[in-house]
Amino acid sequence: MISFSINIVPQPKKRPKVYRWSTVNPSEAAEKELAQMIKNHPNCPKEPINNQLRVKVKFFRAIPKNIPKWKFPYIEKGIIRPSTSPDLDNYVKLILDALNKIVWEDDRLIVEMHSAKYYTFESPRIELHIEELNAPEKKSDIMENGNLEDQQHLDDFFT
DSSP: OEEEEEEEEOOOOOOOEOOSSSSTTEEEEEEHHHHHHTSSSSSOOSSSBBBOOEEEEEEEEEEOOOGGGGHHHHHHTTTOOOOOOOOOHHHHHHHHTTTBTTTTOOOGGGEEEEEEEEEEOOOOOEEEEEOOOOOOSHHHHHHHOOOGGGSSOOOHTTT
16 A cells, blocks of 8 residues: 655646637646655655556645634544535545556546545645555456455455
């Protein structure tokens, strides 16, 4: 399993702007910044992974100033979490697109994903856990590796 903790304020992927003769990706700068931080991370694989993947992403946002102090213990336990914009799927889109050709060959290789938004008392960050699934490529791979009980159970991933 590969794990990253990236100290960056989570940003959502913005919709592309379509003009008459061109299309502009307003999230391109954020994608490049995130990609550069991952490239420089010691856990970054030397070659992009080209196998099925299970990905877990946690986005930690700063606590807004208008939240009353009586909610802080519930925030600390993860009971109260961000339910305001931006949407979780837009955060995920930015990560998936930014890490193409860096961590994984293409985000189509992600076959399982778990993502969540949290508030944090520490600095805003993104935590990313990537597990490569050892799916057989051909029938002879199954014969060599034995039975399917070697696969880690799904419940282990979500704990």
